[in-house]
Amino acid sequence: MTQQPEDTPWIPDAPAPTARLTGVSLRHLHAFLAVADTLSFTHAAARMSSNQPALTRSIRRLEEHMGVRLFQRTTRQVSLTPAGAALRDELQVLLPRFEKALFPEGAAPVLRLGFSWLLPDEWVHEAIRRFESETGARVELRRRDDACAGVDQAAVDVAILRGRPRRSGVRETPLGTERYVAAVPRRHPLAARERVDWFELAEYPLVLNEVTGPVEQKDWGIARRPSTVLCCLNFDECIESVAAGKGISVVPDLVLRRNVHPSVAFVPLRGGPSIAISLIQPVQGSHPLSDRFVRVVQQVLAPAVRLAAGPRRQGLAAGGR
Numbered sequence: 001m002t003q004q005p006e007d008t009p010w011i012p013d014a015p016a017p018t019a020r021l022t023g024v025s026l027r028h029l030h031a032f033l034a035v036a037d038t039l040s041f042t043h044a045a046a047r048m049s050s051n052q053p054a055l056t057r058s059i060r061r062l063e064e065h066m067g068v069r070l071f072q073r074t075t076r077q078v079s080l081t082p083a084g085a086a087l088r089d090e091l092q093v094l095l096p097r098f099e100k101a102l103f104p105e106g107a108a109p110v111l112r113l114g115f116s117w118l119l120p121d122e123w124v125h126e127a128i129r130r131f132e133s134e135t136g137a138r139v140e141l142r143r144r145d146d147a148c149a150g151v152d153q154a155a156v157d158v159a160i161l162r163g164r165p166r167r168s169g170v171r172e173t174p175l176g177t178e179r180y181v182a183a184v185p186r187r188h189p190l191a192a193r194e195r196v197d198w199f200e201l202a203e204y205p206l207v208l209n210e211v212t213g214p215v216e217q218k219d220w221g222i223a224r225r226p227s228t229v230l231c232c233l234n235f236d237e238c239i240e241s242v243a244a245g246k247g248i249s250v251v252p253d254l255v256l257r258r259n260v261h262p263s264v265a266f267v268p269l270r271g272g273p274s275i276a277i278s279l280i281q282p283v284q285g286s287h288p289l290s291d292r293f294v295r296v297v298q299q300v301l302a303p304a305v306r307l308a309a310g311p312r313r314q315g316l317a318a319g320g321r
Contacts, residue, residue: 024065025134026095026099026134026135027133027134028058029062029091029095030048030133031044031048031050031055031058032058032059032062032070032084032088032091034047034048034055035055035071035078036070036080036084039078039079041055041056048133050130050133059071066087069081069083070083070084070087102136108136108138109135109136109137109289110139110140111131111138111140111157111158111287111290111293112139112140112155112158112287113128113140113156113158113159113160113293114144114149114150114157114159114160115141115142115149115159116143116144116149116159116161116162116211116212116234117212117252118235118252118255118260120160120178120252120254123300124160124297127293127296127297127300130296130300131289131292131296134292134296142156144156144159145211145212145235146211147165147166147167148165148167148170149161149280151280151281152167152170152282154282157281157287157289157290158279158280158281158286158290159280159281160279161277161279162213162214162275163275163276164276165278165280169282169283169284170281170282170283171282171286172278172280173278174276174278175277175279175297175298175301176277177274177275177276177277178252178253178254178274178277179253179274179275180198180215180250180251180253180274180275181250181252181255181266181267181269182196182201182266182267182268183242183248183250183251183255183264183266184242184248184266185242185243185264185265186262186263186265188265190204190265191265194268195268195269197270197271198220198269198272199220199271199272201220201226202220202224202225204226204247204248205228205229205230205246205247206226206229206247206248206249207230207247207248208231208232208238209232209233209234209235209237210232210233212235213235214276215250217229219272228247229247230247235251238251239260239261242261242264250272251266253266253268256268279294279297
């Protein structure tokens with residue numbers, strides 16, 4: 001602050017120009033240009049892989065920061081105000097130059113997302129779309145058949161994990177739970193059942209994924225522990241072993257919505273544990289955008305979490321279908 005003479009009235013410093021930019025992101029600017037180009041919030045939302053309420057919030061936030069109205073909206077049409085037209089003309093020139101300055105080689109940053117089993121439905125795909133739209137980064141999916149889905153080996157930047165981390169040096173963000181179903185050969189007696197009790201599984205040879213599977217023999221307790229166990233190393237080996245009639249297994253219930261294997265039937269289970277599902281990332285040397293991806297996932301799942309907090313709690317199953 002500049003020193004004022006004693007006889008000069010004190011005048012507060014004007015806010016720095018950057019202070020007015022706080023809270024304005026590239027997402028807001030791209031949302032504005034999408035509406036300015038199409039003059040339709042519906043068409044702009046489709047272009048942004050978003051929805052109309054979210055797009056409206058972005059435009060409102062930008063207008064609040066600028067202190068001007070950018071669009072005139074009626075029930076029949078959307079039009080630019082003079083301030084909106086001026087901003088459109090400026091951004092059409094400046095925004096591509098700004099993005100080129102951030103990514104001079106024209107290559108977007110990459111976030112490697114690891115997983116060991118099947119990816120959960122819908123919410124993962126929505127989170128990836130939203131994250132890529134907001135950041136300009138590209139998400140690459142990497143399957144890794146190890147206990148931490150590649151995070152502890154620096155093979156991925158963030159990973160979706162079922163069960164608890166079996167390594168130190170990783171940071172966990174719990175997301176919720178999934179349910180198990182029984183995987184049985186098509187000709188198995190259990191394949192015709194509508195539902196199977198968890199402890200019934202202990203009566204049959206059991207196929208367990210000992211590397212990335214969250215199920216262990218101890219999950220049946222000492223008294224009902226399966227006597228015959230075939231160990232495998234990944235999800236594919238597990239399913240193929242079941243298809244070959246080597247035993248039965250337990251897998252996430254999202255297989256009910258997938259055509260995973262023609263020779264395997266999937267039967268809902270009664271009782272038994274649920275599967276904890278989380279995002280993990282390294283404690284040290286994490287990717288600059290990994291925390292942002294975690295926040296986007298939490299935002300996408302927020303409606304399902306609110307639903308699950310109601311009278312009938314269902315965890316991720318409420319939002320993952």
